[in-house]
Amino acid sequence: MTDLPSIPSIDGPRLWTSIMDLARIGATQGGGVSRLALTDLDKEARCTFIKWAREAGCETRVDAIGNIFARRRGRSPDRPAILMGSHIDTQPGGGKFDGNYGVLAGLEIMRSLRDNNIETDADIEVVVWTNEEGSRFVPLMMGSGVFSGVCSLSDALSARDSEGVSVGEELTRIGFAGDGHVPHAVDSYFEAHIEQGPVLERTERTIGVVVGALGQRWFDCTVTGFESHAGPTPMTHRRDALQAASILIQRVVELAKSFAPNARGTVGQVAVHPNSRNVIPGRVHFSVDLRAEDEETLDSMASSLCETIETIKQNQSILIDLVEVSRVPAMRFDADCVALVDRSAREAGYDPLEIVSGAGHDAINLAKVAPSAMIFIPCEGGVSHNEIEHAEPDHVTAGANVLMRCICHRAGIVGVANPSH
Numbered sequence: 143m144t145d146l147p148s149i150p151s152i153d154g155p156r157l158w159t160s161i162m163d164l165a166r167i168g169a170t171q172g173g174g175v176s177r178l179a180l181t182d183l184d185k186e187a188r189c190t191f192i193k194w195a196r197e198a199g200c201e202t203r204v205d206a207i208g209n210i211f212a213r214r215r216g217r218s219p220d221r222p223a224i225l226m227g228s229h230i231d232t233q234p235g236g237g238k239f240d241g242n243y244g245v246l247a248g249l250e251i252m253r254s255l256r257d258n259n260i261e262t263d264a265d266i267e268v269v270v271w272t273n274e275e276g277s278r279f280v281p282l283m284m285g286s287g288v289f290s291g292v293c294s295l296s297d298a299l300s301a302r303d304s305e306g307v308s309v310g311e312e313l314t315r316i317g318f319a320g321d322g323h324v325p326h327a328v329d330s331y332f333e334a335h336i337e338q339g340p341v342l343e344r345t346e347r348t349i350g351v352v353v354g355a356l357g358q359r360w361f362d363c364t365v366t367g368f369e370s371h372a373g374p375t376p377m378t379h380r381r382d383a384l385q386a387a388s389i390l391i392q393r394v395v396e397l398a399k400s401f402a403p404n405a406r407g408t409v410g411q412v413a414v415h416p417n418s419r420n421v422i423p424g425r426v427h428f429s430v431d432l433r434a435e436d437e438e439t440l441d442s443m444a445s446s447l448c449e450t451i452e453t454i455k456q457n458q459s460i461l462i463d464l465v466e467v468s469r470v471p472a473m474r475f476d477a478d479c480v481a482l483v484d485r486s487a488r489e490a491g492y493d494p495l496e497i498v499s500g501a502g503h504d505a506i507n508l509a510k511v512a513p514s515a516m517i518f519i520p521c522e523g524g525v526s527h528n529e530i531e532h533a534e535p536d537h538v539t540a541g542a543n544v545l546m547r548c549i550c551h552r553a554g555i556v557g558v559a560n561p562s563h
């Protein structure tokens with residue numbers, strides 16, 4: 143690690159202002175942001191980011207899945223670039239910081255390097271990854287998945303939302319169907335993100351050094367019974383899809399609790415048909431999100447859920463279909479990059495905490511093609527995927543300063559930027 147006394151600090155108030163300004167695009171009554179992937183609001187936020195990145199002296203381009211790359215040239219363009227970034231698509235009831243913080247912290251680094259006339263040796267790039275949340279289109283972490291080969295471009299473009307609209311159609315409609323996947327060498331990737339859990343706040347730490355992430359398995363489950371009248375139909379003559387589904391939904395939670403403390407089980411979406419108060423439901427569709435720190439636990443949870451399904455099918459004349467729709471293996475980040483985050487945090491005067499991410503992040507996909515690591519900052523009450531999501535300005539600044547150090551150490555500082563840059 144080179145001794146780089148000239149690493150500049152970022153401009154915290156400017157970063158905070160950019161986070162608040164971008165949060166206006168899709169702002170909700172409850173103080174959050176609702177900006178689903180590839181909607182007009184996502185388009186507006188994408189155009190805003192590109193404008194800001196160009197003002198910061200970056201060259202921008204868009205690839206075939208809509209990922210936006212904003213590059214700042216270094217002195218040695220033949221060296222692989224150092225990447226940073228995150229996502230700006232949000233949950234339907236999302237917050238101001240999830241994803242947006244990591245993108246804007248990267249942009250702030252570009253601005254601060256420009257302000258201080260600093261030239262890096264390697265190129266550096268901040269990336270906006272398409273559809274990280276997976277809320278509108280599955281799989282989640284789609285843009286970084288295509289970039290890293292986890293998901294094929296054709297599968298991604300053909301993914302459809304609940305209205306039947308495809309990713310490809312939406313990218314074309316909003317003008318972000320880019321010029322193909324231009325492969326470029328990546329030296330390493332660093333992502334700053336709010337923790338989205340309670341650990342840093344509870345342990346009163348400002349910086350989390352993310353050593354790895356839980357594995358995830360997403361399923362769609364369809365339970366089919368028989369619609370009939372809620373009054374005349376005796377309890378012994380029913381094929382109640384919702385009653386069967388409720389057993390499975392309870393089982394998802396029980397399984398996660400049986401693998402405490404790090405397993406997770408969530409049913410976030412439920413659709414009941416025909417959804418009428420005096421009709422016995424004939425069909426129920428719901429989502430399943432299982433997470434755990436290793437694949438063996440995930441295998442156990444999934445097979446136990448399947449056993450419960452078989453028991454219900456034997457005891458009741460109910461059809462049940464469970465389909466896996468997304469899988470993210472449990473993983474560890476690159477030891478050298480993790481160590482650089484730790485050293486950079488200590489250099490900046492913090493006492494960082496090693497932590498495993500419960501959430502998925504684009505860095506998990508980038509880790510498949512380049513050494514990667516993440517920097518966490520606390521969020522209030524550990525709350526995220528909720529409109530009240532909040533982070534403190536000092537923590538926002540701290541995480542960006544640690545990111546700045548990681549990038550400068552990795553890219554190398556070679557002096558004052560050529561005024562023509």
Ligand code: HGY
Nearest residue numbers: 274275282500501502
């Ligand atoms: O679901 C996740 O882990 C991420 O927030 N998309």
Ligand code: MN
Nearest residue numbers: 240241274503
């Ligand atoms: Mn996120």
Ligand code: MN
Nearest residue numbers: 233240275527
């Ligand atoms: Mn999220």
